[in-house]
Amino acid sequence: MSKNLVVVESPTKAKTISKILGQDYTVVSSMGHIIDLPQKELGVDVENKFKPEYVVIPSRKKLMTQLKKDAKGKDRIYVATDPDREGEAIGWQIKEKIFKGKDVLRVSFHEITPHAVGEAFKSARQFDANMIEAQIGRRVLDRIVGYFLSPLLWKKLARGLSAGRVQSVALRLIVERERQIQAFCPSEYWEISAELSKPKISGETDFCAKLEKIDGKKAEIKTREAAQEIVDELKDKEFKVLEIRQTEKKRYAPAPFITSTMQQEAFNKLRFNASKTMLVAQQLYEGVDIGGDNPLSLITYMRTDSPNIAPEAISEVREHIGRIFGKDFLPASPNVFKAKKSAQQAHEAIRPSYISRSPESMKDFLTHDQLRLYELIYNRFLASQMKPAEFLATAVDIAAEKYLFTANGSHLLFEGFLAAYNKSEEEGKNGEEEEKDKNKNIIPPLTQGETLALNKLVPSQHFTKPPARFSDSSLVKALEEEGIGRPSTYAPIIYTLILRDYVRRIKGYLNPTELGFKVNDMLVEYFPKIIDVKFTALMEDELDEIEEGRLKRVEVLKEFYAPFKERLDFAQANIKKEVVFTDQICEKCGKPFIVKWGKRGKFLSCSGFPACKNSRSITSGVKCPIENCGGELVERRSKRGFFYGCSNFPKCTFTSRTLPESKE
Ligand SMILES: [Zn+2]
Ligand SMILES: [Zn+2]
DSSP, X not given: OOSEEEEESOHHHHHHHHHHHOTTEEEEEOOSOXXXXXXXXXXEETTTTTEEOOEEOGGGHHHHHHHHHHHTTOSEEEEOOOSSHHHHHHHHHHHHHTSTTSOEEEOOXXXXXXXXXXXXXXXXXXXXXXXXXXXXXXXXXXXXXXXHHHHHHHHHTOTTOOOOXXXXXXXXXXXXXXXXXXXXXXXXXXXXXXEEESTTOOSTTOEEEEEEXXXXXXXXXXXXXXXXXXXXXXXXXXXXXXXXXXXXXXXOOOOOBOHHHHXXXXXXXXXXXXXXXXXXXXXXXXXXXXXXXXXXXXXXXXXXXXXXXXXXXXXXXXXXXXXXXXXXXXXXXXXXOOOOTTSOTTOOOBOBSOTTSOHHHHTTTSOHHHHHHHHHXXXXXXXXXXXXXXXXXXXXXXXXXXXXXXXXXXXXXXXGGGGTOOOOOOTTOTTOHHHHHHHHOOOOOOOTTOEEEEEEEEEEEEEOOOOOOOBHHHHHHHHHHHTOOOTTTHHHHHHHHHHTTSEEEETTEEEEOHHHHHHHHHHHHHOTTTTOHHXXXXXXXXXXXXXXXXXXXXXXXXXXXXXXXXXXXXXXXXXXXXXXXXXXXXXXXOOEEEEEEETTEEEEEETTTTTOOOEEEOEEEEEOSSTXXXXXXXXXXXXXXXXXXXXXXXXXXXXEXXXXXXXX
8 A cells, every 4th residue: 555645636646646756655636626715605704804704615525535534544735736726725725634644745736747746746845835825816806806896786787786896897898999999090002002113024023112111201091082093193204213221130039938928829820719728738737648557648737827947848849959950940048038027936837747748759649739739839949949040121212303212121030939839920910911021022133223013003992901800819918918917817817708698709819799898888887996907916915915915914914995885885876787778669568668688688578567568579680590490590698608599498408609690
């Protein structure tokens, strides 16, 4: 029988660690949290220093008994849950609830390799009280907000709605963006480009120059007629090279992934949403079967905001780059990346655990999604320790009397890190297309004063574009920039907003629903500070400070609760049910229908309620695809989120996440 018991939070991770530790250790799983705040009560003693009243999660009771049994006769108990606040808290619960009074030590590691696990066991420690305090602080804060705000939403809009602290701020960003889009008025403008070449060699060597200035002023062309006038005037002008500017530019290697950048790139390159990225990354971290019942963890821990790299990993990757790409690609000293001020210095970036395990060599053992994410993480890490790419940027000013054209071109001199990883352009930014065209524009060798042949003038119509809707990628970026959310919360924030049907993901972009607008507007009206971006960022910082031991949990909660309670009392006294009248008339009593949100979604109810109980569902106008059904698809909401159901329910049970026609 083994002498030691090791508890982790997941069965796969238990298996992977067990292989490493060998027969002296029994590794078991706690299946996540074992205690939590109660489901139906506040569970926080506000009067008594916001003391949380934890209860054992009912489904974990059996497991607790089993864990107690497992611990019998063991010399030592170790808790090896994930290396962050959540992991520390789960571990501490295990110690307090199951092994009270026993000597329980905490081990934490950022990768599940023999070396890292061995080192962690050598430096097993006591639990980090500050980290646990910070986790309790967040849990209590979120509980207070959720518990008190939800009934207000019920009173104002519909039963069953709920609001969370950080999600509500994210919703606000999404709603505000949507309003900017709605208010946007596109304006027309025209561009004129000239296809030019050295005389007598038109065709292949044509390059493109854009009209920039007229009479020394920025060219602003508003209409087709104005553009045509300029084109007519330019037709027989002489195009002369005025000035050639050449600069060497460097593009530096990107930092290795942290959670936020991994989620952004996985969306931009693989179209993975944030939750999917985290799920697949967790699989790669906890261990994949590489044959012979041999689980192997392939990447470091996926929740991190630190770009640090362990020194051993740096020397390994440098050796690998030198061998695969050649010494030219290796910088004289390792690339170093700066962490944000809030980042945990002890943490590491997300990188492959074994540089020798190339994605190619792993492809038989990984699912398609696992392989694609592993490839991204692997190549990004390689690139992060390579030399910058070098370009020669050429800008040529070309004059045709009062008209000034500029041709931009870029020529790759040295591939550098691009040999391993090509960072995708950030999506959602308008006007980026030109940037890409620049690389395709090949400018032949020119001399100052040289006359060029004009082969073609191309006027093109454009419209100014509204700001882009948020995607998982750009929302995570915005949340990070605003200081809201942390590596463990980006994905759950988006997931929760979609689950509550406040936001729908359509073709990868986040669209607020009518319900989302209403929930947001009510929160903005009554709780402007609670869902203020800066205030929320401050609260996140303060939670970090609890973790660093610089602030007390109770102080942070007090500071939050007093103004919150004030707004809450005001809202409770003043909030009124919102009534939305429609132009549809009840056929039974002649009163107009009003819009209501019920447990199962939006519907029309007679305004004569309760005297008249007539109601109608709101249909999408799309026929139910079930043959001979004749029903129409209506919007529904359930605990698992938004869907379309048949108006003939319960006779017809057709459901779909999307309307059959839409190609989402
Ligand atoms: Zn009626
Ligand atoms: Zn049907």
